[in-house]
Every structure is written in structure tokens, then in C-alpha cells.
Amino acid sequence: MRGHYAKGLMLAGTAAATALVLTACSGDASPTAGSEDDDPAAFYEGKTLTMVVPYNPGGGFDAYLRLLVPYLEEQLPDTTIRVENQPGGGGLIGANAVYQAEPDGLTIGLINYPGAVFAEVTGTDGVTFESTEWTQYGRLGALPPLVYTSPDTEYTSFDDILGASDTVKFGLGGVGSDAYYVAVAISNVFDFPHEIIGGYPGSNEADAALLAGEVDVSVNSGGAGVLMVEGSGAHGVVAVSNEPLEQLPDVPVIGEFGDADQQEQLAPLASVYDLERMVVGPPGVPEARADYLAEAIFAAASESGYADEMEAASYPVNALNRADTMELSSTVSESIESLSALLSD
Template sequence: MIQIHRRLIALLATGLLCATPPLWAQTSDKPLRIILPVGAGSGVDTIVRAVGPALSKALGGQPVIIENLPGAGGITGTASLVKAAPDGLTIGVVSNNHVINPSVYKKMPFDSVEDITAISVIGSTPMVLVVNPVKVPAKNVKELIAFLKARPDAYNYASSGNGTILHLAAEMFVDEAGVVIRHIPYKGSGPMIADLIGGQVEMGVLALPAIQGHLKSGALRAIGVGGQSRSAAAPEIPTIAEQGLPNYDASGWFAVIAPAKLPAAEVKRLHAAFITAFATPEVKDAMARQGNDIHPSTPEAAARFFRSETERYARLVKKSDIKVD
């Protein structure tokens, strides 16, 4: 009898050891921290908050905490991310700024490619050139160019920070249009939008999801979409290219990253959760309303994308001679 009991205990012990859950299951009751190196109300912020509940569900009910850490064109938040433990509990969602920064900042506290683990480039979002409708009467590209040329250096355009994609997108327009207008950098798109609506600055380029409500209310006026085709979410807004500046092409993308050396099992788990979350009907509907094009990449494709985009923006920054101390 004692021998049978001992055998049962041994079998139970072996079974318990074999049934030990993997690391992700052990930590799934702890919250997933998503660092956004952008301010509240930005395009990326709007997207991530829309997918948050579905992501939590896809992770088996794991709580999701979204933390905005804006500053220095995204460097502040990403610096915090790369220092986090590679345990699958801290990730970030970044945009074009992540690969632009190495070309515009003399010193970087991290390597934008080597110090991260790429999980997925989730999709892209349209950018829109907007003006304050009280300060600027122009309703299209032709009228805006004529208005600015008649008043050289009399107006300002805003950006979310020196060297950010919103800075580069606006500077592309200035260069293509041949106008003279001052640049006013902000710490994030939230205060930038507030001052655009308030009339402290007259013009800027912003992600469509961040300003849709302001366009509908009339607080801001859209001049044109930055991509090569109109947005399905706002088909009434013509592209800047079709309005006489055919070489103008500026759009944004957003991607999920984690600290370097994240275990392959965690990469797989998080990648699968984002794929599932963005495929849910409610999130697909939200992304469609915002005008986002969702096409999640594999981790391997995301890693290649980061390298190629870093090289592409390096050429663009050099041509525009944009520098940040």
C-alpha cells in the first residue's frame, strides 16, 4: 500500500513538472505595459487605445496599460522601452520618427535597430495638411500657395517636434510649394493641435485619426491628403499630389517593438495577439473609420523594414538639411 502511494506521489510530481506553464502563462496575470513615445491624442495614441480592449482579450484577459511618454521626437519614451526587461511585459508602438531620429540627432541614447526587437509593422495611416480656417482663408493647395507667397515669412507651421515625421511632412510641402513659412516645434501633437485650433499657429500636417473630429466640427480645415491616393475614411479630401504637387508623398506607419533579446516564444505570443486583436470586427471597423490601412507584417519583415526605412529617411534628412542639437 505504501509502495502504491509512493508511486502515485512520484507520478503526480512528474505530472506537475510537465504541466508547468510557459513563461507567458506565468506572467499573464501581470499587466502588459505599452509605451507610446507620443502625446495623448496623437494618431498612434488613437489607434492603440482603440485596439486595447481587443488586445487584452487576445492575451487571455491580461490587463493592458497604455503609457504616454512623449518628448524629443519619441526618444524619451523609446529610451524607457529599451531599458525594460525583455520579458514580454513591456512593449512599445512607434512610428516613422523611430527611424528618422538617428539622422537628425547628433547623439542617440540607443540604437534604433539593434536595441529593439521588431514584432510587427501593423499598418499605415494617412496624413493631412490642415490650416486654421479663421487665420487662413485658403481651401485648397493652389489657394494656400498663393496666400503664403503673398505674405512671405508672415505665418507659421507647427510640428510635433524638430525632426519628426510631421516636421518632415510639412517641410516637404514648403519645399515643393516654394513658400516661406516659419517652423514652430511642439512637444507632441496634442499641444500642436490645441494651438492650431486656437490660431497661435496657422498650418501643420497631422495623422487623420488625430484630427477627424476637428475636421468635422470645422475647427480645422483640410487642404489635402499626403499620400498618392485618397483616404477611404475621408474620400472628399483630395490628395496634395493631385492638386498640383505630384511629387508630394507623405504617409505614416506604426509598428510594435519590444526591448532587444526578447525570447522567440514571447515574440510569437505578442505577434499572434496583435494579429488577432486587429482582425476583430470592432477594431477593423474603428480602423476603417480612422482611415488606417492594416496589414500586419511578420517579425522578420518588420526587422528588414526598420533597416530600409532608416536608410530612406537618412537620404531625405540630408537633402532637407534638418538637424537637431
């Protein structure tokens, strides 16, 4: 790792020199390309793999990829791996950048898949991707959103919120974040007075606002939400998931509330979160390469050292291989229509 940048420079230099020699010696480079298609391992030799984090350094998505680098380097010893943060637009900038990248298998990103689906179905400005078209490499983690309330609020359970007579204030880090859409969906399906304040710079700022009593409720995915409950005395009121959270088994899941109709409306929301942290690439990456890289990522993410480090940072790893990920996503794609209805009310 220490020689990471020096190595990168050298590799870049060598690559440039090789390219020059190739162009100088023969105008016919296609045989090389052909052999790389047959042998994806050879293709990745000496190349640079860019992993895009569509969020700022310091968050969970960043940690998932940054801590994966050393393990992925073991799987791809001759490939330079760099992590690039492309934050902004609730993750849209980074997701767009990955979608629009050259489909050569050298650009991947860890996207918030539910967030991307939400942005697409709500017609958010600047979405250039279609959720069904991504090249999917696998899942690193699935952290269902946790809805939690301020430590000294009157709302200590989800029923308290549903029966509220005063306006319930949601504080969220960023309009268009998936936490924002979860708040929108919940307040659309259930009828209680609410206000959604999405303009906090990030979820940490929203949490601080919650602790300061400025807002009543916040939503955050997985680890961050659990930490707020365990560390700061926030009340975990409901998990947007089909199964109870591993760390907080006593917190009820969303399906336990409302009538049958409301439960049916919210079901796709809980399901899309099975795919939350998905590694994707632009559409049209050659199958052989996608399989090869997906295998390397799955192997790296399955290392116990990676899981331990992530666990220490309160981000559970829940790796899923390429085939299973694609199967899950095909079932979610069928319910995109109903998700759209849920968010557009």
C-alpha cells in the same frame, strides 16, 4: 477589467512568493527558463506585459493601446497587461525606454515609426535607438499626415501655399514631432516663404491656434486632421501618402505636386507613413516569444469590436502582421539616406 488592479497585486504577490520559493529550494533555475523558451505561452503565464505609450493620455496612440487591452487580455488570459504613458521629447522618452528595456518580451510600445526614423536621421539629442534594430511586432494603424489650413484663410489649396508671397506660418504641437518634420520636409522641398512654430504644448493647442487664426497651416496624422476638416471647416490641402485618404478621397496626395525631382525627393516620406503606428520591443527578444506575442496582438487588433470602438473615436485600425510589417520596414530602411537629406537641408 474591474478587478484589474487587485488581480495585478495578487499576481505580483504570487510571483514574488514563487520567486522566493524557487530561490530557496534550488539554486538552479535554468531548466525553467529553458522550457519557457520552447513554450512562449507558458512564459507569459502570470507575467505582467507593459505597453508603453510614448505620449500623454488623451491622444490617438493612447487610445490604440488602451482600447486594445481587453481584447489582448482575451488572447493572453493569464497575463496582466498594463498601459504606461511615458510622454515627452516628441515620443523619444517612451521610445528610448522601450528600446532599452530588458529584451524579455514583456515590454512593448506603440511608437510613431516615422517620428522615430526622423529623430534618428536628424541626429536628435537623446536618441538611443537604431530604426533597423527594433523587434517588430506589427502595425496597428497607418494614418498618413494631413496638411490643413485655417477655415478662414486665403490658402484653401496646396497650390495657394506653394504660390504664397507672404510668410506661411505652420503651427505644430512640439518640436521633433513627426508633424514638425513633415512641415520641415515640405518647406525644404518646395520654395515658399515659411515659418515653423513647433512649441505648442500639443496638437490640440496647435489646432486651437489655427482656429484662432494665429497660424495658417497645421499638420496632423490621420483622424485628428480629418476631424478638423470635417468638424471645424479647416481645408484639407494635401495628404502625405501614396494613396488618397479613405475619409477624404478628394484631398490630393503629395506626389501630385512639384516637378519629377521634387516628387522623387518626397517619395520616401510618403512611404514611411505606411508603417506609422508600429508595435515594437527592444532588440534581441527571443524569436519564439516575439512571434507568439505578435500573433496575439494581431488577433486582438483584428477583432471587429476593437475596430468599431476605434472607428467611433475616429482612429481607423489597419492591423498588419509581423512578417508583412518587417518586409515593409526593410524597404523603408533602404531609403533612410534620402530621408536624411530631405530633413537636414
